[in-house]
Amino acid sequence: MKNNILLAALASATLLLSSVGPMGSNRALAADPTAAPAAATINADPALWVIKDADTSIYLFGTVHVLKDNIKWFDGGVKAAYDASQEVVLEADISDPASQQGAMMRLAIDPDGPTLSEKLGTDNAAYQSVLSGLGIPSAAFDKLEPWAATLTLPLVSFMKSGIKLDSGVEMTLLATMKADGKKLMTLETVEEQMGYLDALPEAIQIAFLKSTVADFPKAGPLTDEVMAVWAKGNPEALDMLLNKSMAATPQVEKVLLNDRNARWAEWVEKRMAKPGTVFMAVGAGHLAGKNSVQEKLKAKKLTATRIPS
Numbered sequence: 001m002k003n004n005i006l007l008a009a010l011a012s013a014t015l016l017l018s019s020v021g022p023m024g025s026n027r028a029l030a031a032d033p034t035a036a037p038a039a040a041t042i043n044a045d046p047a048l049w050v051i052k053d054a055d056t057s058i059y060l061f062g063t064v065h066v067l068k069d070n071i072k073w074f075d076g077g078v079k080a081a082y083d084a085s086q087e088v089v090l091e092a093d094i095s096d097p098a099s100q101q102g103a104m105m106r107l108a109i110d111p112d113g114p115t116l117s118e119k120l121g122t123d124n125a126a127y128q129s130v131l132s133g134l135g136i137p138s139a140a141f142d143k144l145e146p147w148a149a150t151l152t153l154p155l156v157s158f159m160k161s162g163i164k165l166d167s168g169v170e171m172t173l174l175a176t177m178k179a180d181g182k183k184l185m186t187l188e189t190v191e192e193q194m195g196y197l198d199a200l201p202e203a204i205q206i207a208f209l210k211s212t213v214a215d216f217p218k219a220g221p222l223t224d225e226v227m228a229v230w231a232k233g234n235p236e237a238l239d240m241l242l243n244k245s246m247a248a249t250p251q252v253e254k255v256l257l258n259d260r261n262a263r264w265a266e267w268v269e270k271r272m273a274k275p276g277t278v279f280m281a282v283g284a285g286h287l288a289g290k291n292s293v294q295e296k297l298k299a300k301k302l303t304a305t306r307i308p309s
Helices: 002-015 017-023 076-084 097-108 116-134 146-161 169-180 190-198 202-214 216-231 235-242 244-248 250-271 293-298
Strands: 048-052 056-063 087-090 183-186 276-283
Touching: 048 076, 056 076, 056 169, 056 250, 076 276, 087 169, 097 146, 097 190, 116 146, 116 202, 146 190, 146 202, 146 216, 169 276, 190 250, 202 216, 202 250, 216 235, 235 244, 250 276, 250 293
Parallel strands: 056 276, 087 183, 087 276
Antiparallel strands: 048 056
8 A cells, every 4th residue: 555655646746746846945856966877768658549439539648747758758659649639638737837836835835733743743753764865954844734745755856866857748748739839628727636635634644645755765666667667558557556555545546536537538528529639648547447537438438449559
């Protein structure tokens, strides 16, 4: 369960990268000068599906929100599907840092309650150790809600390891479609996404943070594993990594996975009534497993067909 919670934190943090970056100190956000040199290029073949009728095609593409820049994915069938589409659909528009930071400040700050260190109680020492390892002052996050600290810690770790936050799928798509003049559609706002976490009971938020802290040394290897199975186009392995253990916390699974997948399937069903070609890119975990968007589309008699890589 802990690994899954950590992976959920990693995935959520990278999606909200523009929002939470400024929360850390400049020292914490600087890349580690001892980071390893550039690795050999990996030619990825991530999974891609299409739903089609006589006059509408919707491509479903599972994303990884932060990628190492040696992973080359925007070519072949994925690029052809993008090129054929008039519209691009993302979970949220992360191109406006100022508005996202404002949303983060509204939702993430607890100005009057106990400090985060106090909320963690006997687990505070382990949390402080993680902060120290990242070069973050011990009280830097004390006014944050637990969910916000959970997102920020892996984000800072990414940045210190030299991972470029603009190398993820969404940032690449946003930059490319802006140059191409394609229409952007979104399924949610960033504030809505933060709100899903903010609305969780505090006890669950604290458990989320404690588990992330406990497994923090595994963050790098787990992130590498997610990137590797994504690059190989293996949704079954992604389901095992990202989704399976979430069943142990039904409330989190419902809010972050099942409810959203159901809403997105409804969006697809409605969009199929209009002609055109759409490239829909959402987190890869949403397109894997028994509760995936594709499975929910089956109940609507819509079939998502895997496109060979």
